[in-house]
Amino acid sequence: MKAILFEAPGSDPIFTDVELAKPQSSEVEVTITAAGVCHSDLHVVSGDWDIATPVVLGHEGSGIVSALGPGVTDLSIGDHVVLSWVPSCGTCRYCLAGRPAQCSLVASVVAPLGVLHDGTSRLSKDGRTLHHYLGVSSFAERVVVPVSGAIRVRMDAPLDVLALVGCAVATGVGAVTKTANVQPGSTVAVIGCGGVGLSCVQGARLAGVSRIIAVDIMPEKLELALRLGATDAIDSSSTDAVAALTEMVPEGLDYVFDAIGKISTTEQAIAALGLGGSAVIVGLPPTGQHARFDPLALAEADQRILGSNYGSVVPQRDIPWLVDLYLSGDLDLDSLVSARRPLSEAPAALVDLAAGHALRHLLVPSI
The missing domain is CATH 3.40.50.720 (NAD(P)-binding Rossmann-like Domain)
Incomplete structure (x- = not known):
């Protein structure tokens, strides 16, 4: 598939081919409808944050479930989902206390190591392991994420705009x-x-x-x-x-x-x-x-x-709530979208974001 790869600090993100393995236990594959370009991605490219590289960028996105890993019963192929960059484990002390945004597995494994829950990656290129960004890597045509990182939402909402709910709006x-x-x-x-x-x-x-x-x-x-x-x-x-x-x-x-x-x-x-x-x-x-x-x-x-x-949200509860607010007219998402661009223009979108002129550019792989 095509994706935006960031090799290391000092390099520029590139639009290239990468391999995506099938989802493993308690994981799903999602075909990306849209990915939002966020300052957190810019921090990585600018070298402000030390993260595992090489990495496929992107952490704000939405899409359609296209494959299920073993043991997945609460999502189905064809479901519309918003991606959460805190794919909580559900069993640590913070998750059990109703604070999944502080999930210890995400904080100790997923985010710093650039891997999924089991400590491994589904991304590679020419035999090299690539890292997931915040358990998402939405600057790609498809992603594999833990099932807790794919939040099912209503089918009657425009799925591209809902990408914003996964980060900016929830936060x-x-x-x-x-x-x-x-x-x-x-x-x-x-x-x-x-x-x-x-x-x-x-x-x-x-x-x-x-x-x-x-x-x-x-x-x-x-x-x-x-x-x-x-x-x-x-x-x-x-x-x-x-x-x-x-x-x-x-x-x-x-x-x-x-x-x-x-x-x-x-x-x-x-x-x-x-x-x-x-x-x-x-x-x-x-x-x-x-x-x-x-x-x-x-x-x-x-x-x-x-x-x-992450706005102290509980993604499974609050992301559908925010979608409801959007569809009722109480929350304006459309005004936050500056432009829709093809995935290949992600590097240029990051430059525009750094200049301060853009709100949210949506990367749409199908364009």
């Missing part, structure tokens, strides 16, 4: 509604209005907050944030974000979501809080970076810093 909406449990009437700011940040904006709207302030350096992204539910917008390319937020909400904000993950934006999120406020770190920075804050001020103001991995 952003979940950060608001699950991680932070934002309460109605609260004041919220979202720093960064890419796919995840705009999903945070929509999550805040769904939560019934009184004010949503969007912060970004791109006017077109701020305009979209206002259409999706933000009440105010700050162009931080020409003003200090914290000063502008303080002017708008002098008592400080109840919640600030850092949807970028730079040290500067994390520090801005903390600095803009009011009494009892929570800064929620949603965007992911390069490995090894450290933010600074005043712990005394944090304690005296009874403030909190919350990390949000």
Whole structure:
């Protein structure tokens, strides 16, 4: 099949032929309908994160089940699925506690080693073993994933757009509604209005907050944030974000979501809080970076810093819920799609994403 292969830091991703083995026990093969291009893929290509290579990129996607491994009974060939980049084991202490986003098997084996649950890969090229990215590798015509990483969804939803639910939308909406449990009437700011940040904006709207302030350096992204539910917008390319937020909400904000993950934006999120406020770190920075804050001020103001991995969602429960919200008109996915491109254009899509002009480009193998 065709796929996007990243050989090693310092190289460029390439569109090439790779081999995909049949699904093994408790695995399924999925023919990809669409894959979203995300900053997490960009972090890998930029060398910000140390992952196992060579690797087939991509972790956000949707498709149709095309083959079943031994023992699979809860999915059928032809099912429409959204892929989850936390294919939880279901048996570790975190899974049993209802927190599959913290699955210890994913954290210790799947993500760092670039393999599936049994510690092996289904991907190869010319006899060389290739690695899976976050148990998915959706920049390909087909994938083999653990059955827990393929979430069955309604057949009446446009499957290409649903790719976004697997990462950006679950992460952003979940950060608001699950991680932070934002309460109605609260004041919220979202720093960064890419796919995840705009999903945070929509999550805040769904939560019934009184004010949503969007912060970004791109006017077109701020305009979209206002259409999706933000009440105010700050162009931080020409003003200090914290000063502008303080002017708008002098008592400080109840919640600030850092949807970028730079040290500067994390520090801005903390600095803009009011009494009892929570800064929620949603965007992911390069490995090894450290933010600074005043712990005394944090304690005296009874403030909190919350990390949000995958929006604290339970994929099997929350991905179908998000699809329902989309079909009911309460959640806008279509506005998050900047373009649909053939799989071969993934390297160019990553360049566009790095330039800050794109929201979500969908890679569609059938184009």
